[in-house]
Amino acid sequence: MPYRAPLDEYRLLLDHVVGFDRVAATDRFAEATPDVTAAILSEAGRMCEDVLAPLQRAGDLHPAKLENGIVRTSPGFAEGYKAIAEGGWVSISAPPEHGGMGLPMTLTTAVNEMMSAACLSLQLNPLMTQGQIEALDHHASDALKAIYLPKLVSGEWSGTMNLTESQAGSDVGALRTRAEPIGDGAYAITGQKIYISWGDNDFTANVCHLVLARLPDGKPGTKGISLFLVPKFIPDADGEPGERNALSVVSLEHKMGLHGSPTAVMQYDGATGWLVGEEHDGMRAMFTMMNNARLGVGGEGIGAAEGAYQHALAHARERVQGRSPVEGGTGTIIDHADVRRMLLEMKAEIFAARAIALACAVAIDMQTATDDAAWAARAALLTPIAKAFGTATGMSVAETGIQVHGGMGYIEETGAAQFYRDVRVTAIYEGANGIQAMDLVGRKMMDGGDAALALLDELEARGRDARGALADLAEPVLAASSALREGVEWLAGQTEMNARFAGAAPFLRAFARVLGGHYHLAAAMACGEGSAQAALARVYIMRMLPEHAALLAAARQGAADLYALDVEDMAR
Amino acid sequence: MPYRAPLDEYRLLLDHVVGFDRVAATDRFAEATPDVTAAILSEAGRMCEDVLAPLQRAGDLHPAKLENGIVRTSPGFAEGYKAIAEGGWVSISAPPEHGGMGLPMTLTTAVNEMMSAACLSLQLNPLMTQGQIEALDHHASDALKAIYLPKLVSGEWSGTMNLTESQAGSDVGALRTRAEPIGDGAYAITGQKIYISWGDNDFTANVCHLVLARLPDGKPGTKGISLFLVPKFIPDADGEPGERNALSVVSLEHKMGLHGSPTAVMQYDGATGWLVGEEHDGMRAMFTMMNNARLGVGGEGIGAAEGAYQHALAHARERVQGRSPVEGGTGTIIDHADVRRMLLEMKAEIFAARAIALACAVAIDMQTATDDAAWAARAALLTPIAKAFGTATGMSVAETGIQVHGGMGYIEETGAAQFYRDVRVTAIYEGANGIQAMDLVGRKMMDGGDAALALLDELEARGRDARGALADLAEPVLAASSALREGVEWLAGQTEMNARFAGAAPFLRAFARVLGGHYHLAAAMACGEGSAQAALARVYIMRMLPEHAALLAAARQGAADLYALDVEDMAR
Structure with missing residues (x-):
């Protein structure tokens, strides 16, 4: 099953949704011109398609093993890693003085996601190295940097x-x-x-x-x-x-x-x-590495989701079952409304999660380029959302991907099951998603919700611009955004920290849901009414965005009800 | 990891929630007295705890294999099957004239669910036999019945x-x-x-x-x-x-x-x-078997969910991590609000799914006992809901069960992952859940929604009785029920079948959500304000029931938006 890099969607997101132009306009990232960006993404995409995707199944069928104290990796992984290292894909954003390209984290985020879609288990290796490079660059002595960074950046060492x-x-x-x-x-x-x-x-x-x-x-x-x-x-x-x-x-x-x-x-x-x-x-230095890795793990979820989506779509386009319920259909199961619903919701969810991850990466880049505390706060705010929602998207999309396959989805040879099994860990490692949610409502709301509200201000202003051309899409997004705003204010007003924690997970998801609405709306605006992108936005906004209200209701329950049953009652 | 049969919850459900007293009051099922019912459930529960649960891991680690045309089953499965057959657990509801107990399907449903929790892969064997017994009993010639039914009923043959x-x-x-x-x-x-x-x-x-x-x-x-x-x-x-x-x-x-x-x-x-x-x-006879099996597969999902819940709860009660955020806590992770939220939502969801399955079984029994078309219609209505929601609950609860375990949940030795992998197929076989949803909004709404509305009438009347004692719980349930009623009426009014299909899956889930609210409310009423059951109902009604609104919004979108992107756009 081949993988196809979603280059057009990255282009749309960078140009019209997540504000990458601001990054490229800084001195620090002046080299990230549209041409360079396009070349990087298409070259990395080709490597993922041609070299990494063929390794995905091999990694599953032939796990790494320990033999006499030596780890033997899966067939082809050594060659795959070599392609990653030699292509410079470990170190797009690493410091040029140590051999890196010094390009924005936004590009690393996109490239990492493509590598994850093509071969999640191998991609995790350079992801860890990237975090280490950043931690050493920020915190290590010059002597350590001189010895280690060039080797890590080149990929000779991991x-x-x-x-x-x-x-x-x-x-x-x-x-x-x-x-x-x-x-x-x-x-x-x-x-x-x-x-x-x-x-x-x-x-x-x-x-x-x-x-x-x-x-x-x-x-x-x-x-x-x-x-x-x-x-x-x-x-x-x-x-x-x-x-x-x-x-x-x-x-x-x-x-x-x-x-x-x-x-x-x-x-x-x-x-x-x-x-x-x-x-x-040590925790401060480790957090440098973890924040980097958290965004990266969110990207792993998105990548796995993209792989699962492409896999399911290919199946739905080929599998013939029953009569087509629509005139002029293809004759395959993709003509069926429920199959189409599943596929479109998968696609719309991936778009939302990808936009959030790239918006987080843009904030990191702006922080790097400008040293502005507001960008740092936004990066800090978006990191747990990107991690938890990206990985939750990986799980839900992979689950739906199996469903689209029907019985074949449960047979390992089909490959759909591997996405589901592989991606499951991403919701756990680098801080379980519950920890991300607690980070969001705890540490990231210590500012009284300022960073969150500033982000909503910006997105709502853009959303209001859509009221003319796309009123039917803009209004529900703006209404959801207002509800989220109230949720932020309520949450920031809770001095009892456990009241926040009790609603942390649904709050994080509500936040992601509303951000997804804003980003879909922006994309629809860029492409115009009648475009496929506007149609995808409509699926998201009408079918998926309404979940935000239920999530916010759950987020605002407080903690008391969770302790009204004692542990013995829970075991009864 | 031991399994404990949830006998108290069955008792509560049968006595106060799903109206089993009506079944026991019929001539046909006069033998199903409270004493008999309790004895059956506790004896089956003990067999599941003592004999089946120890086989669960063995089935995973040592798959059945084909050797020279012969299927060799997993270690211990032969003995486990013998215990099932000799205990009469294949044939609680099978016709007495062929050796069965002739007891209500409601009891079979509970026993099947317990067997599923203890050892899902083995339980599937008698589940298939049960369906075959029913199909032969209804459709086979007397000659075939005489030869096959006694052997199937006794479990000698499968x-x-x-x-x-x-x-x-x-x-x-x-x-x-x-x-x-x-x-x-x-x-x-x-x-x-x-x-x-x-x-x-x-x-x-x-x-x-x-x-x-x-x-x-x-x-x-x-x-x-x-x-x-x-x-x-x-x-x-x-x-x-x-x-x-x-x-x-x-x-x-x-x-x-x-x-x-x-x-x-x-x-x-x-x-x-x-x-x-x-x-x-043949399809008519096969549907007899399939309807039986569909409810049974819903029960498989619930059983797997119960197993995953008990597993996660045991872990949360033992695992020490960090300081307890509450005074007088246990010192384990169960003190943490987010862990408690996960566990309580698991428990509340299982209760809802179990109530729906048992309500479906009660309708089947009433149909059998009274031959009343209204009961037949209710059984037909509830079967796809019980199947799809029971199995969706299995998937979501098993997913959360892994999450409660943290990193250990991803390691196979822990056992949490097995529930997740095992239960995944239940959403696919015996009619994929999308097929169930289409059945619900198609065939089962051919009556213009009468069966659905009659069920809501009955539940709402009971819910209004709760307005005095439990107003804060009753009002949201009644409001959700009204919204579902509008959804039913909208849906039944759609003459274009694809408009129904386009919202089928969220509609089915909304229906289950609201039914769960009614059943939780009834249980809370039975146990009283201040009871643990009322506290569990509160978690469900305040945190989970609100989802119904989002689901109904999605259910009422119609089909047009799903075809606004063409297949090439979906692949872009």
């Missing part, structure tokens, strides 16, 4: 994130891994980390682990955590991989999907590491 | 349904399997059938296939289809398995889940079969 321990998942502060100074600015790292994506591989010359650990004088909780760079092979005097470090892969997890991506239990036995950032300030 | 062919799925009428008369009332059956659940096994002495095929003079389409009973071993003069019939298992499918249930491609090479019902009237 990077991982080591946060979780068996007793420390969402509660990172509970970690027990220790770091002891051993002189020369080095530390001995001891402990066990779990769920380490791409903890090892057999195609990069080195694997560099960013490990959270506690120094002897580190306080309990997150404030006593430091971040260390711990390479598999310690670089020698020439910066080439030297002595083997005291770390090992203990085992690989047997997961429901994403089989091509080895998920490792990592053991550190006094492994040599170097401090990144300040002592006891 | 039954299957053979509808689908590779070109004939939802469009059964496209089938090509042929039947040729060979004298003595027998027929030679030739063709290939796919997706045959439990097409063979190594623990029943015979496997009896109900096969749809076309006689030489059968017209094209569904009107030319006849139904045949085709046993694996042809019964000898004593009614014992004799000569091997000309049929074979070609292969077993490699499915995403339900590995313990062998899904066969069946080949019939002039196999000997006997007509069931009239020539060319």
Whole structure:
């Protein structure tokens, strides 16, 4: 089943929906001209279509395995990775002084999404490296940067994130891994980390682990955590991989999907590491990496959704069942209203999630280019929404994709099931979606809702411009936006934090629903009444946007009802 | 992970929510006294807890396999099946004259659901047999009944349904399997059938296939289809398995889940079969079986949801992460509002789906007992809702169950993932959920919505009684019910059938949402303000019921918007 890169949709989104022109107008990103942007996307798209998509099934059928302490990756993954690295697709946005292209995160976001659609399990490898590059660039010493960044940027080496321990998942502060100074600015790292994506591989010359650990004088909780760079092979005097470090892969997890991506239990036995950032300030550095990765994981959900959609559409265009209920139909099941509804809702949902992710990336780029606190606040606001809604879209679209296939969807050979199994983890890792929702209503609303309201101000102003040409679409979007605005104000007014948390998940989804409405409306305006894009917007606005009201009602319930049953009642 | 039969909830539902007292008050089901009912449910529950639940993982880890034409079932399944058969759990509702208990379908529905929760893949076997018993009882000749029913009822033999062919799925009428008369009332059956659940096994002495095929003079389409009973071993003069019939298992499918249930491609090479019902009237007999199976499959979804819920609840009660946000909490993640929200929504959704399934079963029993067309219409109305909503609940609850587990949910050893993979097929087989929705808005609304409105009349009258004691719960339910009523009237008024189909899926879900509200309200009334049940009803009514408005908006869109994009636009 081939993958086709959705280049036209990216073009539309960048040019007319998410305001990429503002990014390209900055000095920092002056090189991101329309020509460069188009060339990057089409070249990356071709690589995804030709090189990565053929690997998708192989990763599922032949999982990475651990043999005598060595991780053997799935057939073809080494070549696929080589294409990613040599094409420069690890490092579109990495610093040029270390070999990166220095292009906007918006382009990385689009490219990552295409790679995810083509081969989710392999794409996770460079995604982790990208986060590591950003963390090192912001927080590491010049000496560390000089050794590691060129190798990571070129893709010769890859990077991982080591946060979780068996007793420390969402509660990172509970970690027990220790770091002891051993002189020369080095530390001995001891402990066990779990769920380490791409903890090892057999195609990069080195694997560099960013490990959270506690120094002897580190306080309990997150404030006593430091971040260390711990390479598999310690670089020698020439910066080439030297002595083997005291770390090992203990085992690989047997997961429901994403089989091509080895998920490792990592053991550190006094492994040599170097401090990144300040002592006891590891969470700050790790958040740099996590925010990057959170947007990336949202993109994974969107990519998987796109893959599942294309797969289901191809099936619906071929499968003949029953008489066509419409005149002049194709004669396949795509003529049936319910099949068409499923496909159009899949497509409309992907558009919404993609627009949100790219809008988040634009905010990150504007923050980078302008250092303006308002852009930083917008990026921070949109990151959890992009992550949770992107991955929720991945799950729901993959589920519908199976449904479009009927019985064939449940048979593994068809491939529809793999999207469903693979994408499921994206709602969990890099902060489970519930954690994203709590971040949104907690930390990201500490400003009293200012960033959220500023975004709505901007979108509503644009929406009002659509009242003339597309009144029937503009009015419901503006009404939904007003309802969301009230929701933001209500939420920001809750001083009892648990009242916010009790509505966090539906609030996040309501926010995404309304943003999707605005972005669909903008696209419809750009393409004009009567366009296919306006027709897609209509499906979204009339059939899917109404959900926002139910979500906001749930978001505003407060916490009391959730504690009215005690735990024994719940078990009865 | 142990399973606990939810006996208290069945009791509450039967006594106060779905009107089982009316069934027990009929002559036909006079034996279904409260004592008998309680004994049946608790004995079946114990068997599910003790015998079936331990088999669940084994079925996943050791799929049924085909070896030299013989299906080898998963470890322990033979013993598990023996417990089901010897306990009489295949045939609670089967005719007493053939060895069944003759008890209401309502009890079978509850018992099937418990068996599904404990071991979904094994439970599918007796579910198919139950449908076959009912089809033979209604449509077969006395001679066939005398030979087959006692063996099926006792569980010595099992039954299957053979509808689908590779070109004939939802469009059964496209089938090509042929039947040729060979004298003595027998027929030679030739063709290939796919997706045959439990097409063979190594623990029943015979496997009896109900096969749809076309006689030489059968017209094209569904009107030319006849139904045949085709046993694996042809019964000898004593009614014992004799000569091997000309049929074979070609292969077993490699499915995403339900590995313990062998899904066969069946080949019939002039196999000997006997007509069931009239020539060319096979669809009518098959629908007897399918309606039975549809309710049963809805119950499979509910059972899987219950299993996933219990699994997630147990995890949430044990897993310690972070500080408790509430005073006097347990110290585990169940103290967190978002975790509690997930669990309570799971529980509330299961209650709603279970109530709908049992209400459907009550209608079937009342139809059986009274032969009243109004009850028949209600059973027909509720069957597609019970099937589609029960299985959708299975999917959504299993998805949330993984989420409650965090990273552990994605690791197969935890077991949460199995519920998610296993239950996915229930939304597809026995008529994909989209087909159920089309049945609801098409065939089941041919009465102009009378059956639907009669049900709402009854429920609203009861809901008005709650206005005094539970006004805050009663009012939203009654308002939602009015909105559904308008939806029914709008829909029944659409003469263009595709306008109905375009909103079929959201309409079905809206119907279920509102029914769930009524049933929760009734349970809250029975248990009283301040009860845990009223608290659960509040979660459902305040947080989940509001979805009905969005669904009804989508249901009333008509079909035009779905055809405004052409297929090429959808691929762009």
